[in-house]
Amino acid sequence: MSGSDLQRMVDALAEEIGRSVAINDPSVHLKCASRHFGDEDEVRVHAVLQREGGSAAIGHMLSQGITEWTGPGVIPARADLHMRARLCRPIRCRGELLGLLMVIDPESLTEADIGAIEDSAAAMAALLYRDFVAEDEQRVAREGAVLELLCGTAERRTAAQRALGGQGWLRGGHHATVSVAEVVAPGKEKAQVEVALRVALEAVSRNRFAEFALAVDGNRGFLLQSAPAPKEHLRDQGAMVAKQVRDALGGSARCVVGIGTTAGGLAEAWISREQASTAARSARTLPDAADVVFWEELGVYATLLQIPDDRLTPRLLPAALNELIANDPHGRLVRTLAVYLDNAGSGPDAAAALHIHRTSLYYRLHQIEQITGLSLANGDNRLALHLGVRMMALLDDPS
Template sequence: MGSPERDRSMDAVRDEMMSPRPRRGVLAAVEDPARKARSDATAKPECRSCIPSLFRGDVCRGGRRRLSSTSWASSPGRAVLTLKPRARVRPRRERTGMNLQTLVDDLAEDLGRSVVINDAQYRPIVSSAQGEEIDELRARGLLGRATPPRERAYLESIHLSSAKRPQTVNLDRFGARERLAVPIRSRDALLGVLWLITGGLPPLTSSQFRAVDAAVEIAREYLAAAQDEIPGRSTRDMVLRGLLAPDPIVRRDALSTAVRAYGVSRSSATVVRAVAVGHDTSVVQRASLGRAVESLATATFMFMGEIGAALLFLERSHENTRTDDLIAATAARAGVPLRAIGSAYLTGTDIDVRPVAERAVATAAVAELLPDLGTSLRAEDVGPWLLIADVVSDPNRLQWYSPAAYALIHDADPLRRQTIETLLDHAHQIKVVCEELHIHRTTLYYRLENMPQVVKDAMDDGMKRSALHLGLKLASYWENAGHIQ
């Protein structure tokens, strides 16, 4: 669970947490031969992220997926969409956030089938790459940017627009495969419908249904914002999301409500846990894992949201010492790689959960960068490392902070540094130091007597001795980050 790249600074690790990289397939459009020669002369590789505008003939805006150099047939039924293996384009996702295109791409990858989201008028808003399961009805709907009239009339006749729950739709009469229609609603308003082809495909598993539920929750936020609707969340969910809101006033009000109504306390009985997941974890997988952890029967977790790629949970009690093991097991069942877990508890003076959450995220970053400390850490146990992690400067400046520490890390004899660091770690307890170093007391005194003068001076001065100890730990941090070879 430690970071595979040991050459990153803490800021780099945090940046990675803020920008998980998605994994996706590649879409190719295969046109009928009669039109291919003419289209090849002018077509350019397009990116999959622009599929909605692609049907209107807009220029690709650049991004993750590349299409083969063909154009789409303009007449219904003339195009076939298939998956075509090509080299993946995997640029790092910018920290501007996730969009609906990313959502359907991630969900399609998790489900192993294509995904389409329509608006309330049965017009496609966004679609994933279309695999081999595509039928003529979907191809015509995507190319025409609307559900054909006859099929739309049928959907209206079965009152799909008033459905409150996922509904199986039999389309045999139209020569099309069975669909699963999942309504996306905000209170009583239908914002859209998420469509999956189910006919002729393996049944969805419970974890896949959980992924669909998570995707619908995320899509509701985007569609509600686009239509100036209020997302249909429960009061509890709104309070929990408010704990990490951008507005500090909203955060404070949310914490007050959580204390009053949901058993949260401003004390060590309430813990914030930051669960840092793998860089390639999709947004749907993260949301699905959040739901799975929240539903654990043996612990009381409340999912607040995310800071970067870290999932944030509020736990009302941390008496269960197996909490982190439960989270790790849940992540393993969901197929989500777990990088590290950091925790921080509330205090009586906290009026805002966000700083506590950020401290938990920083603790997880320390656990990832320094796996020897453990893959699950508490902020109160690694306070000095959090202090060191906040020092942002050039390692060469170590000679400014502590010339003695600088001399030891560049000394040709590594035993000198080991001896001084062990002595400081154990508060000059000679017996303990000798046992730790496996040396005789006389050998220890000999080593100390032969230290560089700058080190001797520092050991005789309280402030310089403290700076030396901190400087050696800072050097260890920088070495793990790859800044000092």
């Protein structure tokens, strides 16, 4: 199918019902639109000019569950977005969502208008399905190769790089920076999470800063870019992905993004991916962690987070620290120990951070030494206890 075929059908429907008509792809990005009939709003105008209606509008539409609809429905208005209500008619064929037919101000549509929309949607489905088959085969092949490049064995990574280059994707990249987005969305279907991730990653990948490749695997999304980027640009990019996923899924959904360092070409992209995955794990695990975390900011957690989930239990803590925890029901001594070690064993600094007198601090430290049987004057003891205290923050990892 050529784009002109779909455009002619959209124009014909618009003239028949005397209304503006638009066709979006399943990610709510504009495929084609008719001329205006005086019913346009700011979201439609923006979409016609920019090929998408903006992340907030897309998030609002996706939050209605439109990608799961099997029949027409109404997307409510959003005054803060200057967005009027829309009739959304999913276009499906053989169960596949191929597009979203949109008409503004559904309440004024007549029965004849609705009938014309239904007839046109059926005809459009046949045209779109032919494109879908070819495009989906390419997408699946490309994403499969990207996943192998980032997550496969050495042999599979080499084959994936060759396959990507042979298809004209990511040829000759001398740099590779990987971001990993992970979604925790209780009560949401896998398909909803995947659509939200794909929409957010595709929005970022349309940026012309670098060549991008993306892949989605369940609740994880991978974004590979083949040019170095400023740190703040990467942080803003990750924040955009996290926000758009949250907006799309709503409720208690959370999306975190880990960002690896820039590797020396596609052959080393897996290194950046491993770093990014570790950073994402820290973002969803550590208390008060930001939604976007760089691997290079992890400090000692870059090492501690290499411990497999099934090994990360209280049994891994030093026996002396477990003894302290058992004898410190209110956690006062454990917190004192943590602050003291974080301040490099400086009594004045630790006392100031805890807002207590130095005499009280030294009394608590004496209690800690009695319970643990360890001298805090010993460097090895301080190191073991400090690592244990840091590890405690990881023990509630929900993965």
